[in-house]
Every structure is written in C-alpha cells, then in structure tokens.
Amino acid sequence: MAAFICSFWWLLLGVLLGWLASWLLGRSSKIEPATSDGIDYAAARAAGYLISSPQNLEIIEGIGPVIANLLRANGIGTFSQLAMAPMSALQSVLANAGSRFRTADPQTWAEQAALAAGNRWSELRRYQDQLDAGIRRV
Secondary structure, three states, X not given: OHHHHHHHHHXXXXXXXXXXHHHHHHHHHHHOOOOOOOOOHHHHHHOOOOOOOOOOHHHOOOOOHHHHHHHHHOOOOOHHHHHHOOHHHHHHHHHHHOHHHOXXXXXXXXXXXXXXXXXXXXXXXXXXXXXXXXXXXX
C-alpha cells in the first residue's frame, strides 16, 4: 500500500511539472507570433501602441473608428496604403462622406502612416506628441 501511495505522489508531481512546462513554453511562443505583414509588434508595444494588424488605422492621430472604416470602404485599409494615398484622395473621401467630416484634417495622416508602416514607432510617438487631433500645433 505504501508503494502505491508513493507512486501516486510521484505521478501527480510529474503531471504538475509537465503542465507547468507546457504552460511556460506556450506562453513564450505567444509573446511574439511570427508575422508576415512587416509590423514589429514588440516595438509598437514598447512605444505604447496596442495594434493587432496594419489595418489599425485608428492609431493615426486624427483618425477614429468611423473615419478608419470610411477609409477602408474606399480602398485605404493599411498603413502603407494610407501613406501612399494622395491628399486629394483623402480630402475627396471625407468630402463625399458628408458635412460631419469637415473638421477632419488629413494633412498629417500620410506622414504618420509612413512612420507606422516603416516600424518607426518611437518617431511616430514623438511626432504625435506634437499634434492635436492630427493637426500640427502652432
């Protein structure tokens, strides 16, 4: 009987150690998933951005969820696309969306998006610190 109890405790200890090792290994693999979209998520987090993809246009100062969805609906869905979009195209998208978007100013959006697309997250943070709702402070 004593041998059975001893074996039980060793089995329980083995199961617990196996679970702990599995949990630790699983955790480390979830820290930085392999990405093919070119975004350095660790650098983005270090600069204070919580993004899940290059389609998170809301991190651009001056773009909220409604404008981000409006841009996506008009074919501008990633940082790279926003960075390359002509100012006239951005202004046209806003104008066609109605008068409630008159206050939105896309003057700095392409520059911010270029920094994000280039994984220059610290520079983007410093640049956005100089903006007010996406507009350069005077």
